[in-house]
Amino acid sequence: MKPGHGEVVLTEGDPAVREDEERLVAEFRHQLDEGMWAAVPTTQAASGRRQAQMVRDYADIPADAERVIFFPRAAGG
Amino acid sequence: MLLALLALALVAAVLLAPTIARAARQLNERRVRAQAHRRARLARTEFADPGRERRAEQRARELLRSCVNDEEWSMYRDLGFIRVYGRLAARRPVFQDAISATEQPEPPAPDAAPQYAYLIYPHKPIVAYVPQTRRLLSEYCVEFPDLTGAISQTRLPDSDDVLAKWMALTGDERRLIRNANMHLPGRQVDPGRVRRDLWRLAEWERQRRGSDSVEARRR
Numbered sequence: 001m002k003p004g005h006g007e008v009v010l011t012e013g014d015p016a017v018r019e020d021e022e023r024l025v026a027e028f029r030h031q032l033d034e035g036m037w038a039a040v041p042t043t044q045a046a047s048g049r050r051q052a053q054m055v056r057d058y059a060d061i062p063a064d065a066e067r068v069i070f071f072p073r074a075a076g077g
Numbered sequence: 078m079l080l081a082l083l084a085l086a087l088v089a090a091v092l093l094a095p096t097i098a099r100a101a102r103q104l105n106e107r108r109v110r111a112q113a114h115r116r117a118r119l120a121r122t123e124f125a126d127p128g129r130e131r132r133a134e135q136r137a138r139e140l141l142r143s144c145v146n147d148e149e150w151s152m153y154r155d156l157g158f159i160r161v162y163g164r165l166a167a168r169r170p171v172f173q174d175a176i177s178a179t180e181q182p183e184p185p186a187p188d189a190a191p192q193y194a195y196l197i198y199p200h201k202p203i204v205a206y207v208p209q210t211r212r213l214l215s216e217y218c219v220e221f222p223d224l225t226g227a228i229s230q231t232r233l234p235d236s237d238d239v240l241a242k243w244m245a246l247t248g249d250e251r252r253l254i255r256n257a258n259m260h261l262p263g264r265q266v267d268p269g270r271v272r273r274d275l276w277r278l279a280e281w282e283r284q285r286r287g288s289d290s291v292e293a294r295r296r
Contacts, residue, residue, distance in 0.1 A: 001241060003223035003231040006133030007140050039244040041144040050146045052244035054252070069144075071241040072233070076258035077202065077218035 001071040010070070028058045028068065036070040130234065137236035145243055151285075156277055158198045159239060161246050162191035163205070196274065197242045199235035202265050203257070211275045213262035217254060219245075 002008045011027045013020025032038065039052040040061060055061050061068060142150045149159045193214060196204040202216040221233055221241045233241060245253040262268050 001137070001140075001221075001233055001237045003221075003233050005129075005231075006136040006234045006237055037245070039248050041244075050144065052144070052248035054245070054248035069140075069240075069244065071237070071244070072221040072223060074219045074241075074245055074253055074256040075222055076256060077220040 001069065003072065025058050028061075031070045032056070035073055037073045039069050039071070040065045040067070041069070134234040134236060137234035137240070141236040141240045141243075144240060148285075149243070152278070152281070153236075153239060156274065156281060158196050158274060159243060160278060161195045161197060161243060162208075163193040163195060163250065165250055195246060196271065197239050197246070198266070199238045200232065202260070203242060203246070204262065204266055204271050206271070206275065211272065213268055213271060216260045216262055216264055216266060217257035218260060218265065219253065219257040 010031070011023055013024055015021045015024060028038065038055045040055055041050060042053050042062065042065075043050050053060075053062065055068065141153065145153070145159065149161075153159050191208055193205055194208050195217075196206065198204070200220075202218040204216055205214040206212060207214065219242065221238065223231055232238070242253070262271070
């Protein structure tokens, strides 16, 4: 999410492909270095409820995640 | 003669050095100002595009819809806000000072009644309240500023702001609350409006699910 623009696709690829994964990791780190927060929308297996999982490391991203959403970190308003 | 000319040139160079340095500094400052002016003009041009914000909001709504639960999406579409139940122990999000950074959340038992909930409005503080009594607990002022754009006037589209709050609350409630500024109810959001919204929510749920509404049953 980018202020003033909304959703912007940063990069996409198949994590199983080495080159793609390197690009995904690089972009993930870049976004976190920029101060963004990262979250993955998930669905609870038991209840079917949707929620978000905050991720701080590329390795934390669930294997079946289709996307990671970056948004500016929260600050007191 | 040549030696005298060289000496003269050297003296002249030494005398002119501060002037040259000052001129170079002024030139550099002028260049930086011109760049800032160009950036500001560009930002104004972008802001002047009336369709851009509408398109951004449209994309944001689609993204929000794809992430939240169907009931939450319908709530946002129909009422303009989303309710999220708190998942920490009852009193903790209300009294921020009592929250320890190292403490782990204590999720309530799956069948336990939610002790508190939040109303998420776009670009307004998150309002915490007690579902059973509709008592307002506090406002959590939080925003998601553009860190990359320095002094940017832009902000997230409404639906992105709601989604960011939703993700932060459902993903790491404790961290969001820790980053927010907590105030008593009524500082920025009119308590009367919130009570009306809670009534609207109860009616909306009653119509949607009849007597199955959680809050309707508890009244």
